[in-house]
Amino acid sequence: MLDREQRRDLRAFRKAFSEFKEVSPIMTTAVIDMFLQVALTPGKxxxxxxxxxxxxxxxxxxxxxxxxxxxxxxNKEGHGLLTRDVNTENLQKNCYTLSPKGQRLVERILSA
Incomplete structure (x- = not known):
């Protein structure tokens, strides 16, 4: 059985997960994981x-x-959570960062 703190943490995780499902009900965990990686290490x-x-x-x-x-x-819109820009140090590479929509999603997740 879960204690009070574990239940609180699990509810917060569930709320954070539901924020992704609001963006797209079919978003996979691999895509969610990639979004979180970009949020943690932008510009790669x-x-x-x-x-x-x-x-x-x-x-x-x-x-x-x-x-x-x-x-x-x-021919289909993406989720609009990331922006893709040309790397100023190497013009042959693109780098990814959070879009304003992606930043708002992170804020909602952190307030979960």
Missing amino acids: SVNEYAELMGTPQSSASRHLLDLSIVSRTR
Whole structure:
């Protein structure tokens, strides 16, 4: 049986999780995990996030695109939680950061 503190923590986790489901009821945990990684370590490239997450570059790329304004299918909107900018130090690389919508989501999660 859970004690009072454990129940409080679990409720907070559930509320945070529900914030993602409001963005998209079919958002996978892998995409949620990628969003949280970008929030914790903004400004990295696809390859850097793939390495941090221990996932193939192709999967990281798909997750980052889905979290951005335009999804990987190109004819469908993404979640709009991330922005993709050209890396000023290496113009051949893109870097990902939270969009204003993504920042608001983080604020809602932290207030859970």
